[in-house]
Amino acid sequence: MRLALFQPAIPQNVGACIRLSACFGVSLHIIEPTGFTFDDRAMKRAALDYGPLSHMTRHAGWDAFQEARGPGRLVLFTTKGATPLTDFAFRPDDTLLFGSEPSGAPDDVHAAADARVVIPIRPEARSLNLAVSAGIGLFEALRQTGLRRGGR
Numbered sequence: 743m744r745l746a747l748f749q750p751a752i753p754q755n756v757g758a759c760i761r762l763s764a765c766f767g768v769s770l771h772i773i774e775p776t777g778f779t780f781d782d783r784a785m786k787r788a789a790l791d792y793g794p795l796s797h798m799t800r801h802a803g804w805d806a807f808q809e810a811r812g813p814g815r816l817v818l819f820t821t822k823g824a825t826p827l828t829d830f831a832f833r834p835d836d837t838l839l840f841g842s843e844p845s846g847a848p849d850d851v852h853a854a855a856d857a858r859v860v861i862p863i864r865p866e867a868r869s870l871n872l873a874v875s876a877g878i879g880l881f882e883a884l885r886q887t888g889l890r891r892g893g894r
């Protein structure tokens with residue numbers, strides 16, 4: 743199981759995802775460009791001291807990520823036309839991909855995904871925060887595929 747963030751713009755969200763990847767023992771892939779630099783104080787503050795426990799890889803762009811990501815499905819979390827999280831069956835080698843905060847994932851990324859998953863929320867609400875949706879999606883994926891303490 744891997745987490746991937748498409749062009750994240752808010753450093754606190756990436757910091758929270760660094761902490762997620764550290765706590766659950768999954769690798770984190772950042773698809774650049776990002777809306778901040780990696781010495782950002784807000785990102786480091788949100789990540790606390792979990793950085794060394796996290797396995798983070800930065801990719802120069804979408805094509806570089808696609809070449810490097812290896813086997814397994816690309817499962818895009820999106821509010822657009824998707825299978826509800828509650829109906830989706832994850833596999834251990836899935837990559838869970840999340841869109842950027844202002845605009846989500848573009849059409850070509852939607853087209854490249856093997857599956858699209860939506861976390862059901864109230865119809866009058868637009869979307870969840872990026873790091874919150876990553877936490878919900880990752881926990882469900884690990885629950886289905888065999889969450890175990892101490893990483894995987």
Ligand SMILES: C[S@@+](CC[C@H](N)C(=O)[O-])C[C@H]1O[C@@H](n2cnc3c(N)ncnc32)[C@H](O)[C@@H]1O
Pocket residue numbers: 818819820821839840841842843844845846847859860861862863868869870871872875
């Ligand atoms: C703040 S949201 C982006 C909002 C953007 N306006 C949109 O509609 O996609 C950032 C990312 O969090 C994830 N996300 C947020 N809410 C979600 C939901 N209800 N279901 C699935 N993914 C969600 C998606 O990956 C999304 O691209």
